[in-house]
Amino acid sequence: MTVTRHVVDVRNADGSRRRVQYRRAGSGPPVLLIHQSPRSSAEYLHLLDDWAADFTCFAPDTPGFGDSAPLPMAQPHVDDFADAVLAFMDALGLASAGAYGTHSGAITLITAAKRAPQRFSAIAANGYAVWTDAERTDFGSNYTPPFAPTAYGEHLAWLWHRIREQSWFFPWYATDDNHRLPRAHDNPHVIHATVLDVMAAGTSYGPGYAAMLQAPRDLPAPGAPTPPVMIMGRNGDPLQAHIDRLGPLPTGWQAHKLATDAEVEAAARGWLLRYPAPGDAVVTAPEDEGFVEVPGFGQLHWLGDPEAEILLLHAPGGAAELVARPRALTLDLPGHGLSDSPAEPPIALDSIVDVLVAAAARWPVTRIEGQGASARLAAMLANRLGLTHDPSPALRHGGWPDLTPDRHGSHLARAWSLARAEVCFAPWDAATAANARHFDPAELAPHRLHRRALAALRARHVPELLALIGD
The missing domain is CATH 3.40.50.1820 (Alpha/Beta hydrolase fold, catalytic domain)
Incomplete structure (x- = not known):
């Protein structure tokens, strides 16, 4: 069921x-x-x-x-x-x-x-x-x-x-x-x-x-x-x-x-x-958040303005809440945030884009913007929908730490290390002067790092997705 x-x-x-x-x-x-x-x-x-x-x-x-x-x-x-x-x-x-x-x-x-x-x-x-x-x-x-x-x-x-x-x-x-x-x-x-x-x-x-x-x-x-x-x-x-x-x-x-x-x-x-109760639910859903059903996959979680022209795709390992902004619509990618996850790791980017196409076609978006490594997903999605995409700067994405739960909880420390390093360097796993990232100190506020670490810990199949995207 x-x-x-x-x-x-x-x-x-x-x-x-x-x-x-x-x-x-x-x-x-x-x-x-x-x-x-x-x-x-x-x-x-x-x-x-x-x-x-x-x-x-x-x-x-x-x-x-x-x-x-x-x-x-x-x-x-x-x-x-x-x-x-x-x-x-x-x-x-x-x-x-x-x-x-x-x-x-x-x-x-x-x-x-x-x-x-x-x-x-x-x-x-x-x-x-x-x-x-x-x-x-x-x-x-x-x-x-x-x-x-x-x-x-x-x-x-x-x-x-x-x-x-x-x-x-x-x-x-x-x-x-x-x-x-x-x-x-x-x-x-x-x-x-x-x-x-x-x-x-x-x-x-x-x-x-x-x-x-x-x-x-x-x-x-x-x-x-x-x-x-x-x-x-x-x-x-x-x-x-x-x-x-x-x-x-x-x-x-x-x-x-x-x-x-x-x-x-x-x-x-x-x-x-x-002792059964009578009655059926009659629900009025909010206008700025919900879940869209994708046949053959499950649900994708979305946030923002459903009448917006721009659809934002967060970076792999992230979440919609981290990139949401006014006058835009954003989705949790499959296996991320509150969206359903594919049962098996993806073996082709097309399978992910198929899910995104089925969801995005329901909204009147005209432009797709991808954050970080999701720039490639944005380009593929825009091409499939006949739309334009806003290219992100050409930045190398980092790898992904092993966040598999272990009996000592050490994966939590790795998620927090990722969250802090992402603010300071691009890519996050190349901490050198040449890779220093200019940032607002507010980005290191503990509550923001906490939500970033939570998004990373919730994400599924990130290494496989990054491997498919490539450098």
Whole structure:
């Protein structure tokens, strides 16, 4: 089943607008999938695929996580995240839906259901936290230290070990035998996925995560209206023990300790099938960002003015957000940014240009501009479309570092080294006086380097693309 990506603008409580990225799959009764912190909706790709046969699934990146904009307040409360779920439903035109959430996603949904019970046909919660006062005090002091980019990338070394060790100890900073977890691992690909999500969240990571760690037990009062709710916890999850902290449950609620993630997900699926919600989504998409469907490939992400004359192609290993400018349209290349990636490395430039042609033909562009090594792609695309292209200065492009995740996180240091060197030299991997690049010192601002490193880490098949482009 195809999982597609979308954007929608939602209205905050103060009347401002906020951009939300979300994934969608399937057909049938609407179901929301609310991820845990500090992840994104990417953690539900397997569920979107599995549940698409039974439901129309909507999995948003929650505020400040993934690629969704943060809430407008500096220190949001769990109530604010709950209201954001309701606002997302409003933006989709959903009067009601079933919902599934993991950890902080479960907390958010149960809070939302207490605030607006009529909006949910049923909720399945995988790990609902009932913190003690002592735990909230401890977490408030230690769990979410400030996370901000540093000039030389030290924050990424901290981040790698922070995420790796959260499978070793709970809380992650309680590094002693009494706090060990039973499913410790150092799988670099699992760690890397969470690290990328935290990098995408950036400075929103701390406040958003902290809101869930301070959340109270927020179950409906006896006799209060409530949708049916099933709370579950699997073996090895620290929150399984919190089922014993729940206390008396409202009528129509259940709580179960299960063995595996598969058992939890199967029980959740059955619960939501038992209480289907009516209705279809009716969405008004933003005018300055979206995803274009390319038959036989997937989706390309675009930014900017869809009526612009100029189409910008970022350099290999980059992203549309890094080159976006007024009165222009820009795409994430295949395998870059938020665009889908080809299953296999490209073996010919024509295969990439075919995808770009199918996308670009939908807009009234008259000129193509390629950044860096993408100048050749721009020329090929312009030729295929019968347009003009703006040639870039003849600059040698550099090679590409090995950014394959390893158990030590050393690939993060290589991505940061690339980001800094690109500002100072052209090509980046030839640091000589002859290759010095004139630059604005603002280009070395840590937050800009952070987004550049994230783009590099997200990119796929870059060495193969550069080899096809040639010098």
